Structures are given as C-alpha cells and as structure tokens.
Amino acid sequence: MACRSRLAPAIRAASAPKLLRPAAATAATTPISNPTPSTGTVRCLSSTPARRIRTTQARRAGPAATKFTTDSYPEIKRDPKFAEITAEDVAYFKELLGGGGSAVLDGVTQELAADDVEPYNGDWMRKYRGHCKLVLKPGSTEEVSKILKYCNDRKLAVVPQGGNTGLVGGSVPVFDEIVVSTSRMNQVRFFDDVSGVLVVDAGVVLEVADQFLAEKGYIFPLDLGAKGSCHVGGNVATNAGGLRLLRYGSLHGSVLGIEAVLPDGTILNDLSRLRKDNTGYDLKQLFIGGEGTIGMITAVSIHCPQRPKAVNVAFLGVDSYDKLLVAFREAKAQLGEILSAFEMMDSPSQELLHAVRPEAKRPLDSGPYPFYCLIETSGSNADHDAEKLGQFLEHVLEKEVVADGVLAQDETQLRALWAQREGIPEVSNHAGGVYKYDVSLPLRDLYRLVDDTRQRLRDAGLAGASIDDESFPVVDVLGYGHMGDSNLHLNVAVRRYDKAVERCLEPFVYEWIAGVQGSISAEHGLGLAKKNYIGYSQTATKIGLMRQLKQLYDPNGIMNPYKYV
Ligand SMILES: O=C(O)CC[C@@H](O)C(=O)O
Ligand SMILES: [Zn+2]
Numbered sequence: 046m047a048c049r050s051r052l053a054p055a056i057r058a059a060s061a062p063k064l065l066r067p068a069a070a071t072a073a074t075t076p077i078s079n080p081t082p083s084t085g086t087v088r089c090l091s092s093t094p095a096r097r098i099r100t101t102q103a104r105r106a107g108p109a110a111t112k113f114t115t116d117s118y119p120e121i122k123r124d125p126k127f128a129e130i131t132a133e134d135v136a137y138f139k140e141l142l143g144g145g146g147s148a149v150l151d152g153v154t155q156e157l158a159a160d161d162v163e164p165y166n167g168d169w170m171r172k173y174r175g176h177c178k179l180v181l182k183p184g185s186t187e188e189v190s191k192i193l194k195y196c197n198d199r200k201l202a203v204v205p206q207g208g209n210t211g212l213v214g215g216s217v218p219v220f221d222e223i224v225v226s227t228s229r230m231n232q233v234r235f236f237d238d239v240s241g242v243l244v245v246d247a248g249v250v251l252e253v254a255d256q257f258l259a260e261k262g263y264i265f266p267l268d269l270g271a272k273g274s275c276h277v278g279g280n281v282a283t284n285a286g287g288l289r290l291l292r293y294g295s296l297h298g299s300v301l302g303i304e305a306v307l308p309d310g311t312i313l314n315d316l317s318r319l320r321k322d323n324t325g326y327d328l329k330q331l332f333i334g335g336e337g338t339i340g341m342i343t344a345v346s347i348h349c350p351q352r353p354k355a356v357n358v359a360f361l362g363v364d365s366y367d368k369l370l371v372a373f374r375e376a377k378a379q380l381g382e383i384l385s386a387f388e389m390m391d392s393p394s395q396e397l398l399h400a401v402r403p404e405a406k407r408p409l410d411s412g413p414y415p416f417y418c419l420i421e422t423s424g425s426n427a428d429h430d431a432e433k434l435g436q437f438l439e440h441v442l443e444k445e446v447v448a449d450g451v452l453a454q455d456e457t458q459l460r461a462l463w464a465q466r467e468g469i470p471e472v473s474n475h476a477g478g479v480y481k482y483d484v485s486l487p488l489r490d491l492y493r494l495v496d497d498t499r500q501r502l503r504d505a506g507l508a509g510a511s512i513d514d515e516s517f518p519v520v521d522v523l524g525y526g527h528m529g530d531s532n533l534h535l536n537v538a539v540r541r542y543d544k545a546v547e548r549c550l551e552p553f554v555y556e557w558i559a560g561v562q563g564s565i566s567a568e569h570g571l572g573l574a575k576k577n578y579i580g581y582s583q584t585a586t587k588i589g590l591m592r593q594l595k596q597l598y599d600p601n602g603i604m605n606p607y608k609y610v
Pocket of ligand 2: 287534
C-alpha cells in the first residue's frame, strides 16, 4: 500500500513506561476494567451493533484499484501569465545544482540525478496529481535563493515540497509548476542543551530531529503519524498540529525563528533563538501555516522541551460521547500537567481498522464500544505518574464514565495502543477513496457533525444501513481525532469517488462548521482541497488582508499558485 511506505511507523517514547501491574501471562496489556460486574466491563451495545467489513474486501492486499481522479479538484485553468519551462531553463538549473535534481522535459528525461519526477507530482492518497516536468533539489539556502530569483524573473511557477505527506494537495503541483524539494537540505545547524533551542534545515525529517534530540534528553514539540517521512520545514509551513498539541502547544508558540527565501531571492534571516522578542511585527508567523505561498522556509529555530522520563498510555472503551466529554474533563482535572494526549475514535473507525488490519489486535476483550479514547501521560516521575493515572482510571471506572480499559506495560504495548489510533488514517481510503475533513469544533458539538453527516448520506440514499452493501458509494463515516485539541477528523470512506457524494458533503459540512463557529481546517491547511471554502472560517476583511500580503511578498504570484490565496 503506497501510503504505508510514505508513513513510516513512529517511534514513541524513548524510555519504556513503568509497569503498573504485573503482566498477566496471556494478556497483551493489563486490563483496568472494574472487576465487579455491576460497573460492567462488557456492555451489550444493541443500539450500536458492531460493523464489519466483509473479509474478502477487507483482506485485499493493497488499496482498491479505483483510479483516483481529479474530480474533486476545484475548476482551475493554467494561468497563462506563467512561462513554460524551456531547455535553457533546465540548463541553467543543471549548472546551478550540479546534479542535484531531476528533470523531464518534453517527455525526455534529462537526468540530473537518479530520481524520477513522478513521486513529486502526486500525494500519498493519490488524490491530487500535477504535471510538473522539473524537480529541483537545492542543497543550500543560497541555491534556493538563486532558483527563486530565476523563476521570479522568468515567471516560472514554483511549489515548495518537503516530505509530501500533506492531506489537502498543498505541496503537489497542479499544472507544470517546478517542484523545489527540501530533501537535500537536511543538516542540524545548532543545538543548545541548556535552552533546548534547535536550529535545523527545512529538509530534516521530523523523526530524525526527534532522535537527535532524544540523545540529548529533549523532545521535538510535535509528533505525528507521518514523522518518518515529513520534513520539519513542511511541518512549519502547514503549521502541523499532531498528537501532542495538548501538551506542547502549537508551532506558532514553539517556533522561535525561521529562515525563508522570498520569491525575488531575498533571504529573510529571522532565525531567532529567543523566546521573547517584542520588536515589531512577528513576520515569521506569516510563514507558519502560510503553505509556501509567500516564500520558502529553508531553516527553522524551535524551542524543544525536556524529554519526559515516564510515558504511560491507556486505551479505554466508552459508552457514549457525553461520557467521553466527562472522561476528558476528569483527565484534565486529575492528571493536570502530565496529560500529553487525549485522542478519540468512534466505533466505525476501530471496526474499519480491524477489518483491514486484523493483525492490529483489539486491545479490549469486551466491547465493541461506540467510542474509544487513548490517554497518554508524560512526566518526570514514573511513580507519581503511575499513581495519578491509576487513580484517574479507578475513578472513571467506578463512576461508570468509562466501561473498560487497558494500560500499556512496556514500549511494545504502548506502540500497539498508539497503532489503534495512528492506523486509522492509513486504512481510511482502503475501499477506494476518502473525503477528509479536518475541523475544529466546540467540544460539545464535535461528534454531532459525524452523526449528522452519516444521517445526511443515508437520507440521500448514498450510504446504506450496512457497510457490506456495495450498492452504495459510501462505506462508512468515521469520526476520530485530537479530542484534547477539539480537533475532529471526519472521514467519509467511499468505494469510489462520486460527484453525488461530494455534492451531498460540500458545502454542507462547511456550513455546519461555520454554524457553530468552528474552523474548516484545524491542522491540515487549505491547500487545493479547501481553496474555495476559506470564507466559511475567515471574514472578508481578513481574506482581503491575506491577499494584500500575498501581493506584497509575491507580486508575480509564482509561489504555490492555484492554492488558497
Ligand atoms: O487522515 C486524517 O484525516 C488525519 C491525519 C492526521 O491528522 C491524524 O491525526 O492522524
Ligand atoms: Zn490529526
């Protein structure tokens, strides 16, 4: 499956979590369910029957053969103001980079390196596909500067690209834009083990940066499923949120400085190492989440916290969304500063995961439950953390907030529990495709969007009551995400992309979100997928100011065109 190789498995905690209870000989994890039947570890979920996907479909070796099309692309035409790439252009870049890129021109591959352009033209979901003929891989900021200046003078459009793990088509070309990849810019430039300030090239892989920090006793303040492939520069350009924003905050807070190249070749050196600096506009913030539309990030300075010494993970089954809300409130109240993740998954998400990947064993003997949550604590005192988490779990089980749960006892179990959550996006398009919505909502409204979307698709005759019914294009509606950050991932898994499904979902989903003052993009960005919908989350005044900023930084519009601004 293509996406698996793009999404290398994450390495979680450096140190194994403390054993909370002796391991039972047969159990993979320690059950923490209340031992008395009155509190009920196994509930009969007659109202929410388990959903299963037929084995024949679920066990297919790879993704469905459905051809991913450009159906969901907004109507866009190539902008004639952009020049076509010529042989002279290629010759210029070839001389500049001395072999550091690959090029295909007029169908003839002109080898500058062994790579092919194809992987740079499509995203890992195989939903977006451009027609770029030229991929450049500069090895330094100066080379990026020369490339952008040349492109600006020649009016050649450019797409900056990191690990290409995005989900909204933001880092792939639409037409023949030149891809400028950060893959050869991968040096750690500076680290201070007193302040925790790390300065890295934009192309450093997130996991590599984190491993570097682990050796020094620090942690990168961002973690996500794609950490084995994504680049730090791309993370910052999309303002990635990830799994521990609850604990470490947003990149808008932890990034201290950036180095970026503006379209005219100017190098903006703002690689501050200071946590406090109130001297005028904070320009770096425009690049964090700017999606490469006003310049290309070439290096990042970031404040990294101490690596936690003890990490514990619990996986719980919950009977209702209201109880999940209570569990979250209690987790915050009782675990306080050691709470580092609170992730939620609904039953369809878990059922799909287990249908597609039966090897990802179910952590709970009981169930299925309508909801599951994964709670992680990260702290500096293993005994203290274990005690806190134990007390919390006893409390929520006793009060019947939570129906059942397990606690990881070692690193292997901890990873296995995280896999229950991290595996969902990777299987979401297994049946053929997926419509993805990454939204911020008030917590109390969060799951209502999933229910309403499912009902709407059923009412429209696009989804059946059973997911085995292949006469409907929709397989199922999945709700999961970073509950701790009020960030829902609504995934509509489909057997095939279908205009009727798309029309049923959009703008319905966006209107629904706007109706509760949510955001249509919590962490994935707007890219190409949501370019026409920014008005559901931003006022006309703000969009107008964004356009003026774009004009100021990029008057020729060469940076990542056709995207949100
Ligand atoms: O694919 C998705 O919808 C979510 C991906 C990612 O943001 C996650 O939280 O796993
Ligand atoms: Zn996410």
